[in-house]
Amino acid sequence: MKDRDGLMKALPWISSPILVVLLLAVWQLAVSAFGVSEFILPPPLEVWRSLVDLVSGSAVWADVWVTLYEVIIGFVIALVVGMVFGAILGRMVWLERAVQPAIVAFQVIPKVAFIPIFVIWFGFGTTSKIIMAAILAFFPIMLNVMLGVRSVDRGHRDVMRSLGASRWATFKSLDLPSTLPYVFAGAEVAIVFAVIGAIVGEYLGGSEGLGHLVVASLNALDAPQLFAVIVLLAVMGSLLYLVVTTAKRLVIPWHESVGRR
Amino acid sequence: MTGSHSAGTTTAAGAATADRAAGTVRPQLNLTGVNKVYEGRRGETVALSDVNLSIARGEFISLVGRSGCGKTTLLRILSGLLTPTSGVVEADGQNIWRNGKRNDEAFQQFGVVFQEANLFPWYTVAENISLPLKLRGVGKKARLARASELCQLVGLPGFEKAYPGELSGGMRQRAAIARALSYDPTILLMDEPFGALDALTRDKMNLELQSIHAQAGATVVFVTHSISEAVFLADRVVLLTPRPGRIRSITPVPLERPRSLETETSADFQRIVRELRRELDEED
Numbered sequence: 001m002k003d004r005d006g007l008m009k010a011l012p013w014i015s016s017p018i019l020v021v022l023l024l025a026v027w028q029l030a031v032s033a034f035g036v037s038e039f040i041l042p043p044p045l046e047v048w049r050s051l052v053d054l055v056s057g058s059a060v061w062a063d064v065w066v067t068l069y070e071v072i073i074g075f076v077i078a079l080v081v082g083m084v085f086g087a088i089l090g091r092m093v094w095l096e097r098a099v100q101p102a103i104v105a106f107q108v109i110p111k112v113a114f115i116p117i118f119v120i121w122f123g124f125g126t127t128s129k130i131i132m133a134a135i136l137a138f139f140p141i142m143l144n145v146m147l148g149v150r151s152v153d154r155g156h157r158d159v160m161r162s163l164g165a166s167r168w169a170t171f172k173s174l175d176l177p178s179t180l181p182y183v184f185a186g187a188e189v190a191i192v193f194a195v196i197g198a199i200v201g202e203y204l205g206g207s208e209g210l211g212h213l214v215v216a217s218l219n220a221l222d223a224p225q226l227f228a229v230i231v232l233l234a235v236m237g238s239l240l241y242l243v244v245t246t247a248k249r250l251v252i253p254w255h256e257s258v259g260r261r
Numbered sequence: 262m263t264g265s266h267s268a269g270t271t272t273a274a275g276a277a278t279a280d281r282a283a284g285t286v287r288p289q290l291n292l293t294g295v296n297k298v299y300e301g302r303r304g305e306t307v308a309l310s311d312v313n314l315s316i317a318r319g320e321f322i323s324l325v326g327r328s329g330c331g332k333t334t335l336l337r338i339l340s341g342l343l344t345p346t347s348g349v350v351e352a353d354g355q356n357i358w359r360n361g362k363r364n365d366e367a368f369q370q371f372g373v374v375f376q377e378a379n380l381f382p383w384y385t386v387a388e389n390i391s392l393p394l395k396l397r398g399v400g401k402k403a404r405l406a407r408a409s410e411l412c413q414l415v416g417l418p419g420f421e422k423a424y425p426g427e428l429s430g431g432m433r434q435r436a437a438i439a440r441a442l443s444y445d446p447t448i449l450l451m452d453e454p455f456g457a458l459d460a461l462t463r464d465k466m467n468l469e470l471q472s473i474h475a476q477a478g479a480t481v482v483f484v485t486h487s488i489s490e491a492v493f494l495a496d497r498v499v500l501l502t503p504r505p506g507r508i509r510s511i512t513p514v515p516l517e518r519p520r521s522l523e524t525e526t527s528a529d530f531q532r533i534v535r536e537l538r539r540e541l542d543e544e545d
Contacts, residue, residue, distance in 0.1 A: 153379070164341075166396075
């Protein structure tokens with residue numbers, strides 16, 4: 001039984017490298033055996049060489065920082081504003097009812113369609129991308145916090161009331177800790193959305209960031225570099241997600257979504 | 262409050278009963294003409310109707326009745342979680358409701374144990390147990406010392422640093438009792454605290470509760486739907502009947518303390534249980 005548990009824990013560490021190798025093998029096979037054009041699908045080794053070239057040069061790091069900056073600032077804005085709005089709407093049921101149609105309407109609009117407008121309003125700089133990242137990240141956080149504020153256990157509330165706890169003490173000992181798992185559930189989705197917002201923003205306007213580098217590679221018909229930038233984006237997204245889940249493990253180690261044992 | 266204290270210095274149940282008979286001591290808990298009406302979509306439901314009850318210091322009262330007879334409502338009114346529609350609830354002569362607001366000073370001496378343990382999953386057992394002390398501004402060191410003392414008392418030694426998610430149902434309920442005892446309340450209100458436990462654990466918890474009651478000298482109001490459990494623990498058993506919830510009878514239990522599991526086989530015990538059961542059956 002113990003051995004099996006250990007195996008289950010180690011499984012992703014064994015399976016993931018195998019999957020990566022398998023993907024690379026199929027990729028290489030597609031290029032060399034079926035003669036897919038190198039403009040459509042460059043061989044893995046070519047992409048690797050391009051990636052090494054990129055990261056050993058200094059130009060790409062400026063783009064990495066720009067994108068990272070947009071994502072993080074946008075995410076933090078979404079986190080703060082989303083928590084405040086979520087807490088208010090969670091508490092005031094009448095207000096939530098009043099603005100719910102507006103929220104739904106805004107939610108179903110493909111928000112990336114606003115990017116040209118933001119470019120007109122805020123220019124081609126980082127501001128329009130930060131706003132896009134923040135808007136995409138805002139909804140999952142707000143909706144989760146709203147749910148979290150409402151799902152405080154009634155029995156737990158009775159305990160605090162029977163102890164004559166003050167509002168502040170109840171917030172600190174009950175409302176905040178029982179809402180935190182919802183904040184993190186929202187943040188895990190939001191960080192991914194923030195990356196999407198920043199990248200799509202860079203696609204459509206501007207002269208810096210990894211999204212812009214993707215477009216520049218496309219215009220230069222440099223397929224290996226295009227793939228290399230996508231790899232960079234994947235690594236960046238994974239690392240940001242890892243930061244959020246690590247924060248979750250540290251802040252709410254007691255929660256069931258954190259597998260302690 | 263000091264006046265009533267000097268009048269009845271002893272906290273033993275027997276002495277309190279004697280004092281009550283002599284009419285010298287003011288009861289610690291007093292309900293006068295308590296009514297509770299719920300306003301629902303289908304009109305009014307009378308949950309409690311004209312409940313009058315005096316409970317002496319150190320006394321152990323069991324509230325029994327069928328489900329829906331208002332026993333939980335009565336306990337929630339006592340614990341200040343529900344406002345009575347009319348009537349007066351007094352603790353040590355102080356009205357616990359003033360102009361629709363709870364008199365928090367009077368509530369300082371109340372400890373409540375619910376049907377569910379209601380432990381906070383983000384706190385360790387020790388932090389859960391000492392939460393009431395934290396709210397009262399007791400320092401961390403003193404809190405944790407008290408928590409491990411209580412872990413001993415309720416039979417959870419060594420579990421101070423465990424999280425509630427790692428405990429069994431019975432252990433959680435014991436931690437909840439320890440939490441209610443942490444600030445030495447003089448009045449303990451318990452709403453079917455052992456309802457979810459198996460029979461063996463329940464017997465054990467009843468014995469423990471009896472010794473805690475004897476040691477701490479607290480007044481206890483204990484809600485249960487088990488007649489034998491009620492008789493085993495109580496000085497007096499209050500029988501409630503439903504629709505509307507009202508007190509049908511109050512039965513004294515003059516069995517000697519401490520009571521053991523053998524008490525349940527004694528003729529006196531069985532006679533009292535039989536009488537109460539017959540009264541319950543007569544309702545139909």
